[in-house]
Amino acid sequence: MGTWGYGIFENDSAADWVYAYESDGAVAVERALSAVSDAIGQGHLDADTAAIALGAAEAIAFAAGVPSSAVNQETLETFARHSEAVHAIPEGPLRALKVVASIFGRGPDDVRLESELLDLWSEEDVAKDDFDGFKQTVQDLAIRLKRVMEA
Numbered sequence: 001m002g003t004w005g006y007g008i009f010e011n012d013s014a015a016d017w018v019y020a021y022e023s024d025g026a027v028a029v030e031r032a033l034s035a036v037s038d039a040i041g042q043g044h045l046d047a048d049t050a051a052i053a054l055g056a057a058e059a060i061a062f063a064a065g066v067p068s069s070a071v072n073q074e075t076l077e078t079f080a081r082h083s084e085a086v087h088a089i090p091e092g093p094l095r096a097l098k099v100v101a102s103i104f105g106r107g108p109d110d111v112r113l114e115s116e117l118l119d120l121w122s123e124e125d126v127a128k129d130d131f132d133g134f135k136q137t138v139q140d141l142a143i144r145l146k147r148v149m150e151a
Helices: 012-024 026-042 047-063 073-081 083-087 092-103 116-121 128-150
Strands: none
Touching: 012 026, 012 047, 012 073, 026 047, 026 083, 026 092, 047 073, 047 083, 047 092, 047 116, 047 128, 073 083, 092 128, 116 128
C-alpha cells in the first residue's frame, strides 16, 4: 500500500476507494464494513482492508454531520452525493467505531486482532511523529463518531 501521509485518504487503498464510493455509494461503505467483520472473524485485518474501512468510517462520519477538517474538499463533495443513503446504514456509527477499534488490534469483547496497518505504522523505519499523527487521526475519527452516538 503506497502511503504519502497519515491522513485517512493519504494512501492508495483509501484514495482509490473514493472512486468506488462515487459510483456505488452506500454499497461501497457496506462492503468495507463487511470486509472488516470478516477479517475480525479470521483474527487478521490486512492493511488494505483497514485503510478502505477507515475511508468508509469517514463517509459515515460525514453523513452523520461530523466531517473531518483534514479531508479534502473534492472528497467531501463526493461524500455529499450519497450522504443520505450512508446516513441510513443501520448502526453506521457503531459499526464505524468497531472499524477504528480493529485498526488498533481490538476485536469484539477486546479479543486481540492482528492489525497489519497498525504494524506497518509502528515499524522502526516510520518516524515517531508520523506514527503519532496516524494514531491522532484515527482517534479523532473515533471521537467524532462517539459524539454522534451520544447525541
